[in-house]
Amino acid sequence: MRLISYIFAANAVSAEDVTIYDVVIEQGRVIDPASGTNEVMNIGIVDGSIVTLNNDKLVGEKVIDAQDKVVAPGFIDLHSHTPFSFGESLQLRDGVTTPLDLEAGAYPVTDYGMFIRDKARANYGASVGFYAARIKVIEDRDQSYIVTEQGAHPFAGPAFTQQATPEQIEELKQHLIDGINQGGIGIGLPLDYMTEAISDEELNMVFKLAKDLNVPLFAHIRRGVNGDIGPLNDVLKLSQKYGTALHLCHINANAMGNIGNWLAAIDEANEKGANVTVEAFPYTAGSTSISADVFGRDWQEIFDISYGDVQWAATGEFLTKETFEQKHREEPGGMVIHHYMKEEWLETALTYPGMIVSSDAMPTLNANVKANPNGAGSFTRLLTHYVRDTKLLSLEQAIAMSSYYPARLIEEAAPAFKRKGRIQEGADADLLVFDLDNLSSNAAYMDPFAPATGWDYILVNGVVVLDGDKLTKERPGQFILSTHP
Template sequence: MNAATTLLILLALMPFTASNLFAAEYDLVIANGRVIDPETSFDQIVYVGINDGSISAVSEQPLRGTKIIDAAGLVVAPGFIDVHSHTPTLLGQRLNLLDGITTQLDLEAGSFPVTFYGEHFRAGAQINYGSSVGHWAVRTKVIEGRSMPYIFAGKDVLKMNGATWLQTATEAQIEQMRLLLNQGLDQGGLGIGVLLDYMTKAVSDAELRMLFEVASAREVPLYIHVRRGHTGDPAGLIEVIDLATETGAALFVCHITHNAMGRIGDWLQMIDEANRAGANITTETLSYAAGGTSISADVFRRRDWRSIFDISYEDVQWVATGEWLTKETWEKYATEQPGGIVNHHYVKEDWVETALQWPGMMVSTDALPAIDINLPTNPNVAGTFSRVLGHYVRDRKVLDLNEALAKLSLYQAQWMEQASPAFKKKGRIQQGADADIVIFDPQTVAANAVYGDPYLKPTGIIHVLVAGTQVVRHAQSVEEQSPGIKILGPQKLSF
């Protein structure tokens, strides 16, 4: 970056006179850090001044602050945004923050009513959070006549074995779903989440088209776990690309690496071709190489999962104990604990690397619920983002640091602007942006969480701020304040 370009960026980031800038005292100043703003490609050692939860100044000259964080030798970047999480819990929040995540969203499963989402944050949240309108929850209300607002609610845990997951809807039921989906969007849902693969035989063409029609009419994204075929068969992707193209709905394809498998390059090429033709489609990848879901999921109950994933019983872990399964233990758990979670190990490293290099790729956790430190889950909740920075940036050099940071924050914020104007101020280190910030050591950052020991915090994530409030200090949780907010859509009341 030449001097003239640097000056122009600094002027854009700092609409102040020099005298006002240096005379001001800020609530908090981050000093001497390498500040990276992925949107402008700004990358320089400067000072960041924060007031009232927002970035007020980015300066080459020292700034005065009531509080100072010395970030010498560290990178100062936008707080990470996880658009695919299933752990809006106090434990999940703490683990996410220690991994640099400042905004946690459940967009694949979602909730209904959206007003319920964030049950564990009623007394306040340290992290920003939000959800889509969950099609499955709407379907439960219509098909089964009962409310299940989230994948866990109180002591009730979702089991994917009722009529919601198996029964085809009538035309009248589809129209009832349409009304409830609009109601959820009116409540501030950040689009529509569709667990299509889990109800692959139940959802008709008419019902799926209705989902795209609602998303298009309301100008919000759909987040879809597409129907899964054998070893990367793209039929499920083609189905949703065609509907997105026909209706104009924005489409987010969930965890593409896990569905495309060895055909990840082909799947990404199909998305590129659709976008060149005018579609609005994006996708995400995880950084850990296993899938995690209920043992009662449709793919395990009704389909030849060993052929689909090209694995066997011995490649699957029972999450609660970490044990590797056999045919006998699989059948025992499936019968006795149908709500239990398994990790099925089938994703290859080169699939993830191919996905990460796709322009616009986002990284997400797909973290399963972390409710109690004595109840194991998958390691995604504690190490997804630090794993990208340590393993894929520093060690394997799959990405450079600036591009990686865009995939951890900026691209999510830009995409989510379609769902809520709040995201226009996230994913950036710029004057006026929200002071959601992660400060890390690029030389040491690394994930430590692994399958079987999922709650180990990462190395090298030093400080984390949410709305200018420090929630991680010297790699330790700070639980003094609750600066997080529930992020809502525009709540258009036109339906």
């Protein structure tokens, strides 16, 4: 920002200081879900922050004409597993300025995002990975994240099957504390991947610790048969017992056709002292490793599907009994897409008050190995299909579900998020400029990496990273830790 004095009148008796902003966004329809602002305004940005919003004429070194466009906060994805340049670029084209892995997490937390460190376009961060800490304790080895540049790790081994001793539970507790002190944004608890391994004693420890540390617990809870509510009730009781902030990952995938009863049970528990929030992704298929615990159990009954409903993500082929068993045996790190949800279940989830939208984007290292379409199209699909086309949601609702609600959930644990998910003076300039009519979500199960299109501009920390569907060379993304003010 610069101040320039313009001299008026020959005798220089008056002068006016004119502020020149780094970036000015002119005449956009500003939608700020935190304050309820929904009006045409000008935005002045300096050093990555919004410093003014008004209707005055602003002068900027870069000026973006947003007339007849929407200006929204950048989207915050709480549930993404793709901290790699290719996956990050797809999510950025989907409006995600801050992808986070809070379900699986990492340990040590500082290992997360190592392949995009100092070259990230988007912000990124992670929770403390309960599973990674458990591998450290049970197997005495380091596996900080679920995937490396060589591919995904199988969800197998003693850490996923063996119960911890009381001494190991205490050791695990200390690792979780260390992870929070390293900057972990809450604790990631993929409980369904170690269904039989986690004792009641260990689970109580995690819930109590999260409350004691005043951080959220992000849980992929155990699965029962076809939306059985029993596993939900188990964790609701613990949230109510300790007052733990519990966030339920992809509730649409777990609740299935029982989604209405699940949401009613959550409301009832919250009225009795629980502290539970929920998320959903806007697709009707799930995706995970073929070595996931559920595929070693009665998965056909649990999901109410058979082999022909399961895709091998890398090739898109639908499996048979023979090919499924072969992949399960020979390629345990491979990803599958299992088609088992219905549109009406998802619509019930998306219209629940306070619902957060996430992607559950699978690891996406390059274009050669396919994954689900979630990482390339979730948020644009929310806007195009559920706002513009079906009108299930208002534009304001969809923006809140994708930006302010996730920021609000984690801002006490990670104060940096008090400046995100908002368009206000002092907020970080993570911003989206778009015309809803021009957006297109192009990814599909057979073409999962087709990027979303139609975004006019996307800014991260006040820097333009997408200009007319083209990525710029700028790399302003930051590793966000809970320890950052």
